[in-house]
Amino acid sequence: MKSELxxxxxxxxxxxxxxxxxWFLDEIGMVSQQQRVTKINDLKEYLNGFHAILNRxxxxxxxxxxxxxxxxxxxxKTLLNFQTAYLLQNPITLTGKENVVREYQKxxxxxxxxxxxxxxLDKINKYGICAEYIYxxxxxxxxxxxxxxxxxxxxxxENNLIAFIEAYVQDAVSYYTVFTDxxxxxxxxxxxxxxxxxxxxxxxxxxxxxxxxxxxxxxxGRSELEDWIxxxxxxxxxxxxxxxxxYKHHNPIPVAxxxxxxxxxxxxxxxxxxxxxxxxxxxxxxxxxxxxxxxNTIYKTLVQSLLDISxxxxxxxxxxxxxxxxxxxxxxxxxxxxxxxxxNEQFMRDGLEQRxxxxxxxLAYKGITFSEDDYESLDIVFQYAMPxxxxxxxxxxxxxxxxxxxxxxxxxxxxxxxxxxxxxxxRINEEGSQIEDKVxxxxx
Numbered sequence: 073m074k075s076e077l078x079x080x081x082x083x084x085x086x087x088x089x090x091x092x093x094x095w096f097l098d099e100i101g102m103v104s105q106q107q108r109v110t111k112i113n114d115l116k117e118y119l120n121g122f123h124a125i126l127n128r129x130x131x132x133x134x135x136x137x138x139x140x141x142x143x144x145x146x147x148x149k150t151l152l153n154f155q156t157a158y159l160l161q162n163p164i165t166l167t168g169k170e171n172v173v174r175e176y177q178k179x180x181x182x183x184x185x186x187x188x189x190x191x192x193l194d195k196i197n198k199y200g201i202c203a204e205y206i207y208x209x210x211x212x213x214x215x216x217x218x219x220x221x222x223x224x225x226x227x228x229x230e231n232n233l234i235a236f237i238e239a240y241v242q243d244a245v246s247y248y249t250v251f252t253d254x255x256x257x258x259x260x261x262x263x264x265x266x267x268x269x270x271x272x273x274x275x276x277x278x279x280x281x282x283x284x285x286x287x288x289x290x291x292x293g294r295s296e297l298e299d300w301i302x303x304x305x306x307x308x309x310x311x312x313x314x315x316x317x318x319y320k321h322h323n324p325i326p327v328a329x330x331x332x333x334x335x336x337x338x339x340x341x342x343x344x345x346x347x348x349x350x351x352x353x354x355x356x357x358x359x360x361x362x363x364x365x366x367x368n369t370i371y372k373t374l375v376q377s378l379l380d381i382s383x384x385x386x387x388x389x390x391x392x393x394x395x396x397x398x399x400x401x402x403x404x405x406x407x408x409x410x411x412x413x414x415x416n417e418q419f420m421r422d423g424l425e426q427r428x429x430x431x432x433x434x435l436a437y438k439g440i441t442f443s444e445d446d447y448e449s450l451d452i453v454f455q456y457a458m459p460x461x462x463x464x465x466x467x468x469x470x471x472x473x474x475x476x477x478x479x480x481x482x483x484x485x486x487x488x489x490x491x492x493x494x495x496x497x498x499r500i501n502e503e504g505s506q507i508e509d510k511v512x513x514x515x516x
Contacts, residue, residue: 077253077278081234084226094266096250096259100224100239108292112199112221115295119148119198125308141312147304148297150389151382155296156194159413159420161457164189165485165493168449172442173494176450179431183214193420195220196284200293203236204423205251205279206430213434215427218279225281227291236279251278275437276430282423285415293419296382303378307371314367329354383412406458417454424452453485453493462488 089095099105125142132138163186166173180186188204195202195217203218203225224237236251246266248259251274258270283293330353379386385406403410428450432442469486472478481497484490 075253077232077234080228080232081226081252084228084234096224096237096239096248097266099226100237105224109221109224111295112201115199115297116221118297118301121146123308124305125312128309128312138316141315143308143312143315145304145308145311147307147378148300151300151378151384152194152197152296154384154388154409155197155382155412155416156190158409158457159416159454160186160190160193162455163491164424165453165455165491167451167453167481167485167493169442169446170494172446172450175435175440175442176428176431177492177494179213179435182212185215188215188217189420189424191217192282192423193416196282196293196416196419197296200286200295201281201283203238203279203281204427206276206427206434208275208434208437211438213431223281225279225291231290233278233281233291236281253278276434280423280426280430282419284419299381300378303374303381307374307378310367310371310374327356329356380408383408385409402459402461410456410458413454413456420454421452460488 085091085095089098092098121144123144125144128140128142130137130139166176166180192202192204199220201220201223203220203223205216205218207214207216218236218238219240222238222240224239225233226235226237228234234253238247238249238251240247246261248257250257250259254274256270256272256274257268258272259266259268261267281291283291286292286294376386378384379389385408387405388409432447435441465486465488469478469483473483478486480500481493484493484496490496
């Protein structure tokens with residue numbers, strides 16, 4: 073029996089591709105798909121160092137060719153790394169019923185999902201989109217990340233994902249993987265002709281497409297870089313031109329006022345030599361005046377604008393001096409970063425919840441099942457990498473615990489020294505059992 077998504081895909085293929093066997097070639101060639109991929113490739117080149125300042129042409133100065141400075145500022149990587157690390161530097165914590173959390177922790181460890189989560193958010197921030205395909209390899213549940221520039225998601229008119237295409241070229245050979253809800257098809261044109269080389273059942277369903285917010289689309293994300301590039305280009309242009317002015321400042325032009333000197337005139341090596349002038353004549357070296365105060369003002373304004381728009385605390389970029397701050401002061405300094413991390417958390421949470429559903433399906437193939445109530449207890453806790461006054465936090469937790477207003481599990485989840493709540497609870501219970509056993513022995 074065909075699934076609902078498979079029916080929708082067949083309707084889509086009939087309507088837009090006339091049921092052609094090689095419909096996926098037409099799909100990846102659509103204007104909207106190519107525009108998105110081209111934009112992603114442009115962003116990749118920018119991150120690799122190909123900035124607009126490199127197109128600055130040479131110019132003539134004092135009759136000679138002058139090659140201007142082309143200073144590249146890779147602030148974009150620093151800001152992107154901060155946003156990713158701020159949310160996921162501390163691994164996410166799973167909470168819920170013990171039997172569910174235990175199985176999902178095993179999957180996380182074997183599939184190395186903590187590292188995978190960092191890669192996913194990194195790509196979302198850089199390109200606005202990232203796709204993850206979950207599969208089972210010899211009984212081990214794993215995930216494969218699909219490069220954004222090779223990703224071609226297909227949606228119906230209700231914005232439901234009905235198919236996914238991965239297409240890339242390697243060593244002059246084109247490779248295509250077509251994901252449907254039931255089957256995964258593999259094609260390549262090795263030998264010059266397109267051929268089907270693999271067809272496997274798809275037990276985990278379609279890939280998970282992560283994306284951030286885009287005001288113009290409900291299915292596509294938007295790169296953070298698009299808000300920063302104009303500011304970064306202005307900063308690079310300003311500092312490059314100011315550096316040129318600095319070097320020109322040390323190459324003054326000699327100017328003689330009055331009767332022209334006879335003989336050989338002014339030597340090019342005039343520094344360190346004496347010059348005799350007629351009465352009423354004057355000689356001086358004229359150079360450009362450097363307005364460093366204006367430069368400093370403009371550059372600082374651009375840097376602050378960049379930090380504001382990217383919601384990055386100035387203190388994290390060494391732009392502010394701090395000392396002896398309370399917990400409240402730290403939260404105020406990182407308020408914008410917390411807001412940004414909260415938004416990123418929602419995008420990640422949407423994808424992770426889909427991942428949990430697919431992992432549950434794959435665990436069922438291994439004979440591991442959960443009741444609906446147990447599964448619904450599964451939740452995610454993100455721990456932001458915000459600096460904290462640990463002493464103050466611990467004192468507050470202690471007071472709440474003494475008042476009976478905080479459970480042991482909540483205490484551990486808020487403790488700055490606990491990375492795995494369930495493991496700590498298990499260890500505490502084991503220690504408690506050992507102490508009880510020792511007490512019973514002593515009583516006997």
